[in-house]
Amino acid sequence: DVKVTQSSRYLVKRTGEKVFLECVQDMDHENMFWYRQDPGLGLRLIYFSYDVKMKEKGDIPEGYSVSREKKERFSLILESASTNQTSMYLCASTPGGRSGYTFGSGTRLTVV
């Protein structure tokens, strides 16, 4: 069964900390994505990547960065966590075309 795995289900961090959210997929997909989900706002795209070492800004990249050193792993980095980054973070991957996107189970991050 194909999988997208996010390293943590729940995370609590302090303001100003550097936070790493990890995502690993086992499907050899080129495209990987990071979204945040907030009530009433749906899923908003933070960053995405279509190849190793490639990254593109999504709709809300401010305060975030990403790293993709290997095809299967896409990391989201909060350089200095702030309370307004408290959210559910979802990782997804797809081979593209008509194929659906496979999502991880999400990381609920709370910044205190």
Place this chain on the structure above:
Amino acid sequence: AQKITQTQPGMFVQEKEAVTLDCTYDTSDQSYGLFWYKQPSSGEMIFLIYQGSYDEQNATEGRYSLNFQKARKSANLVISASQLGDSAMYFCAMRERYGRANFGNEKLTFGTGTRLTIIP
């Protein structure tokens, strides 16, 4: 401007009735795709149905069908004979190419979702 608009924040539907969830989109691309996802209270994102912009027929998957009206830029999800297990958030999303057309690069943009509650 919103790329994907879902105008129904919440809906209540009697069990066994059909339900239509609205979705309109905005794009200048000729090649794009539309998805519907279901998110139950557990939080997982479940892929329901896909419609390509060049598909001539409306997509169907079991009790789900997509009412695709290209000229109106709408892609409504129809659930026939609703069940209690259909209670969830439903998201419409659009896949667009990104960068050079020959590459498989793409991104998926979501609407704000509709919370569907099925009443026994």
